[in-house]
Amino acid sequence: MKQIVIKKSVLESNDKIAAMNRTLFNSEHVFTINLLGSPGSGKTSILENIISKISCKYNLAVIEGDLYTAKDAARIARYNTNVVQVNTGGACHLDAPMIYKALPYINTTNLDFLVIENIGNLVCPASYDLGEDMKVVVMSVTEGNDKPLKYPSMFQRSHIVILNKTDMLSLTDFNKEEFYQDIYSLNETIKVFEVSCRDGSGLDQLIDCLMRAIKNKKDV
Amino acid sequence: MHELSIVYNILEIVKEHAKNNNLNHINKVVVNVGEFCSLEENSLTFAFEALSKGILCNGAALVIQKTEAKAYCTHCSTEFKVTFMSKLCPICKGYSHQITAGYEILVSSIEGE
Ligand SMILES: Nc1nc2c(ncn2[C@@H]2O[C@H](COP(=O)(O)OP(=O)(O)OP(=O)(O)O)[C@@H](O)[C@H]2O)c(=O)[nH]1
Ligand SMILES: [Mg+2]
Ligand SMILES: [Zn+2]
Secondary structure (H helix, E strand, C coil), X not given: CEEEEEEEECCHHHHHHHHHHHHHHHHCCCEEEEEEECCCCCHHHHHHHHHHHHCCCCCEEEEEEECCCCHHHHHHHCCCCEEEEEECCCCCCCXXXXXXXXXXXXXXXXXXXXXXXXXXXXXXXXXXXXXCCEEEEEEEHHHCCCHHHHCHHHHHHCCEEEEECHHHHHHCCCCHHHHHHHHHHHCCCCEEXXXXXXXXXXXXXXXXXXXXXXXXXXXX | CCHHHHHHHHHHHHHHHHHHCCCXXXXXXXXXXXXXXXXXXXXXXXXXXXXXXXXXXXXCEEEEEEECCEEEECCCCEEXXXXXXXXXXXXXXXXXXXXXXXXXEEEEEEEXX
């Protein structure tokens, strides 16, 4: 009987490729976000709003992750945006190699902004670095205000949380005070944007924040 | 849910090290799982049993050791224990978001012959 000490990270193979993606994004000055959130929270709807406001100023591209189907990519393609669909065929998260393989289908020269819409899931995608600059998590008021504490890793690791569907607030028992208390105890530095894709409120502030980040990355 | 892909990666690492050390059968695999990893122990064990059948690790025990989450306070140059809900430095009571441990998943050691 022999004992072998290994101490090797299980995510090392992912993180190595993520570092390669990041090197490319940095050398081309592409600001990249990993757009996360539960199924149906409104990731694609928010993305559609971002595209229509940003695409006249900056070149953007989208990688759409879904288990199956190209439905979200088809929605994005309507905006004349460079989009690649990645189907994970059942896997519950995107990983760095999937992004690495999708990159040749995007023209990264002259690209300013890349959005990667991850699989709708509040658990697994948090562990997989894709090489992004920021994780942005979307949740909607209809899911209930207890989600940050139920899925703490995701909210703790994100830079921005978007609280969507605020047009429906009065129909729910969503407690904003508790939500803010929980979210800041998990992550004191997180930025919160309350938006509605239905009535358009709050989207300008979110888009301004993203545009500043895109510009900062271009100027480095 | 991603326990399957985690176990797949664990087994890849085990295979590589078993080969390098001329081990033909593995009896025990020890992994360290950080407190901030959203991994479910039962699902890990279940996935391990399912994926290790009929190969090198058939019947091997998976030992899961939880590791503490820690953060670093730049102000006091000190590392301290944190939880999801509390990340205040015990010295200056300032908030630290510099997590130094808690997200890692390591294959710690293997035993075999
Ligand atoms: N009332 C209301 N409905 C919204 C809002 N934003 C999105 N929806 C609706 O919510 C549903 C899901 O929106 P999507 O944008 O497809 O959500 P998603 O997060 O991309 O979903 P998956 O990619 O399938 O996980 C759609 O029917 C949208 O019309 C909002 O602000 N208010
Ligand atoms: Mg979508
Ligand atoms: Zn301190």
